[in-house]
Amino acid sequence: MIAITNLSYYLGDRALYDSASLHIKPKQKIGLIGLNGTGKSTLLRMINGEFQPDEGSISKSGDCTIGFLNQDLLSYQSDDSILSVAMQAFQRQNELQIQIDKVIHEMEINYRDELVDKLARVQEEFEALDGYTIQSKAEAILEGLGFSTKDLDQPLRLFSGGWRMRVMLAKLLLQKPALLMLDEPTNHLDLPSIQWVEKYVQNYEGAVIVVSHDREFLDNVVDTIVEVSGGKLNLYSGNYSFYIEEKALRNEIQRGAYENQQAKIRQTERFIERFKAKATKAKQVQSRVKALNRMDTVDEVIDENAKVHFRFQFTTQPGRHVFQLEDASKAYGEKVILDSTNISMERGDKIALIGANGRGKSTVLRVVAGTEPIEGVRRLGHNVSFTFYAQHQLESLNLTHNLIEELKYANPTKSETELRTVLGCFLFSGDDVFKKIKVLSGGEKSRIALAKVLLSQANFLLLDEPTNHLDMQSVNILIQALQQYEGSYIVVSHDRYFVESIANKIWYIEDQEIKEYPGTYQEYELWLEERGLQSAVSEKAIVSSAPPQKSTATAQASNGNGSRKDPSPKPDNQKALRQAQKLIGELEANITQLEAQKATLEKKLADPHSYAEKGTLEKLNAEYAHTTKKLADTTEAWEVAMLEVEELS
Template sequence: MLAGLQNVTFEFGARTIVEDATWHIHPNERIGLIGYNGTGKSTLLKLFAGEYAPSAGTVERSRSTSIGYLHQDLLSFDTNESILQVALHAFDKAKKIERELEEITKKLEEHTTDELLHAYSEKLHEYEEAGGYTIEHRTEEVLQGLGFSNSDLKRPYREFSGGWRMRVLLAKMILQQPDLLLLDEPTNHLDLPSIEWLEKYLQHYKGAVIIVSHDKYFLNRMVKKIVELYQRELHIYNGNYDFYEVEKQQRVELQQRAFENQQDYIRQQERFVERFKAKASKAAQAQSIQKRLDKLDRIEDVTIERPNIKINFNVDKTPGRVLVELKHVSKHFKNIDILEDASAEIDRGDKIALIGANGKGKSTLLRILAGAEPFEGERKWGHNVDDAFYAQHQLEALNINNTILDEMKEAGSKKTELELRTLLGCFLFSGDDADKKIKVLSGGEKARVALAKTMISKANFLLLDEPTNHLDIHSNELLIDALNRYQGSLILVSHDRYFISKTANKIWEIVDKKIKVFKGTYEEWVEWKERAESRNQTLASGSAPVKEVIKETPKASSNGQPTTSTGGANAPINKEAQKELQKQQKMFQQLEKQLADLNKQKAELEAELSNPSTYADPEAFKKTENAYRQVKDKLASVNADYEKVFEKIMTLEEQQS
């Protein structure tokens, strides 16, 4: 066992978070910790991390167990160091050994002794054990996986926003490879490619991982056990989130039946006692039954902590067939081009998910559609379109002197106060919370108020930027249900794949400064992307003729092909482009072979450097070390060429598809 709770009770003042809870964490476990917002999930993680002490019971941790804890409070950290340097602090031990090796090397250059050679050999072994030869490569790999470009790595940490800083700290934490990794909403600041990369990385992680997340896709792929914090108790389910949902429903039904059966039994026994307690011949039996009832272990009724309330929309006007049309739109910032001569349209009934990596311009495009961002080109608004735009940067539009309830009343929905309070419950404002002033709310709470206001507007076109960021799983489900019943049209930006898969009937993606439109669901889009990726790999390997690959390209958008694609089975083949493609494929294969040879040489030299006998001959050692450096430099150069050729092949293939 790595860590655990043994009969733990934890209280915040008069509020009990958890009572008499026992939970043991074993090596390599993947656990999802779930519960409604405010129940105390983050508090439990802090108990494991040692930041809080229990009111009763014990938090058990092995002395040798190392714990890494990622949470939002880490954002108070600041430094002038580059993000690469910050992440490399995960290897402070290896860096210290490296400095010691450098000192011994200087002494060896002055005079060689057996004692120095022995010390060098020992330190080298320690350096290898600490992963010293690969730390920079591994750190770069993790940072790039989390969305940073090569040019970002040398930039100062303090230049980045909170979300990007959190990625750096996540990179550092997973590189430290603690025995127990505690992740509090790790996907909140990640785009889809980074979430997918993190999933793959953590699947091979050697330690145990506890994840607090509202992302059901992430939980389903990552965890094999769910621990639910519900009504101050921990309920353990041995499966992923889908298993938990089914199993919990079955448990609730069984408990409800057991409760009802026990209630029938109690009523029957109480009637007997009431009837015969005054009758001499039955009095002793009646007393005996009463004693049994008094000692009975009562089954609790199954109470729903938060009822399933429906959020209803009222759409006032029916718009024309086309809501918005973008023609020849271009958008440029100082250092980046977002769109170049892009066109698209949104039709009545469209429910569009705008997806892709951070920095591609998703939120910018949403603002262009909303008329909140200047651009070149034409944005044509349709007939009878009444829009509502939700974006977290617009929170300043809230009146800070209003209560939450007053703010909702001013939205003009004409709902009663009871209806508004019920709706606010869906957005995690229960009871007296509705009477709080806007000015005392946190950023996340203000975001939920703004989202609730958007939901009760009578708009027939919604623009939503990350609407699920501050919702728990239950509220997320209520929002999905509402959007599925919504009679209007919408476009949303979200990194929550479950949310997208349940709400969108069309996918937009910004690729090469154009808007690519996929007419289908998220699952269909993923399948199409996987087929396209497989086709590209076949093309890159040169194992199939170009004509054959082009022939397999899907046709028009009616069957899921992005509508900006102009090719098809009957498209004319550009012979010059085909010739260039074949040339690049050949070069790609040569570079692949070079990389394989260089990696083999690098592995052989690392083996030599880890052999103590290498240091018996100073000249041989210097020669091996120089060879190792040269191979590393050559690898970096060939890798760069490899990436350029691969991008060229992708471009040529795109032109011919």
């Protein structure tokens, strides 16, 4: 359907892509992953025709239509209703509807037979294109994405960026392009909507490319992972869980190949150095020099799983009780968020606040922070100091500061070395620490804002959707940092993997009250099953907490019928390779010793005193001939062993 061939794209003198290739097949579901800044969104824009590659080509079949959901659509506004905007997907049907209305109006004024014929033709085409069902289809998709029936007639401009993004997603889904490209679609969806999109994409008849940091979303919807790394597009036939396993296996094989190749290069270089001055070995030396020049070098494996080696501490220990609400109520006009709710948290609580959008999760965080007035009592515990992270706080970063200056502002007591350590934990190294905030990407700004929160020495954190705009490596770093954090926190997140990794209690909003489950997210899901609430899926915040299941490809790899062929050498070959390498080492030691003996004999033969005693010359000549022959035989054996290693490697 789409063939990407030898694609190269440069940002200044940096190659974002370097001779990368990929074939996208009909109905293929691809998860496009990679670190922030590796060019995932750029690739989507090149496929969409917005950017042109510097080298290579992107060819598409004639019937390939493309729908692209990107973050730029957040700014789209219109006075039309959201239903009308979504129905713009049906361009031809809308044109036919206008014609039908026009013909009917003319017939009311001046009835003619030709108008009847024209109306019949237009209505026939309209019916063939399912024109009479397009409104019900649009309504079904919009309501599946979280809109209520009364919302459908509201103007698009009245909705926030996240809700506008849902309307644009609905429009794309209604268009049913041959290739649907989704750039971080889960950033602006709550979990019931994510579950709905998962099911829709699973059954989508066309091909799909998804850029997402949501591991479970990728596990549930894709059958192929394409990793952007080192300017290449690396293909893995399976979902994200399979990719993790296969990536580890490939790294192990690559690491072994790299080490073997380096050993071979060192041996070849020793051969060239040893025999480069010998005329009898000139041919072999030149052959090996050419072989080195032609060799395709194996890249060293770079560990992309960054570890946090910094303890985020605070100086003031809070009392036992961190926070408490008593008979708290909060409403916006007729919309009631909380009604006489009571809740408290204690020191060491790591709470995930979950619930569908519109239930009031962000409102609750603001209530906890004291920035949202309520009826009732809000009480912070003794010595509790808190800091609040939300997406809008990215705007509070000082754009003129570099990274060190921004963190120094958050915690003046830290030395530059300590701040560099923190920045290293958040993937900023070397000269990156002197970058100005204004040149950072959205994901990089999020990492800096999170680093500031963790450096603030607060013993109570409030985090509203902290994983938005972070790549998977950055999410992993945040998970490690929160696991090491010794204070308390409340986190709002729709990322199921993230919630399962960092929460020891679950808060949820039900019947206008904040309720608590005293356990992990997985335990909370099991508890819901026991309560028989699985029928209320649309009312739950998070859908599945079970550990990611093995993909079909992974399952096949573990059974006898679909076992994966192991590209590593067989055990017998490995044993022979180790023996040959050991022999090479022994032979090289012998060659060094024999060359020293030969040099000593040559020195004695050149000494006139060796001729003074009868029989000495004869003895030296015989010994010299024996040593020379033994050296030649040992060198020949070394060459044979080298060839054997080359065949076994």
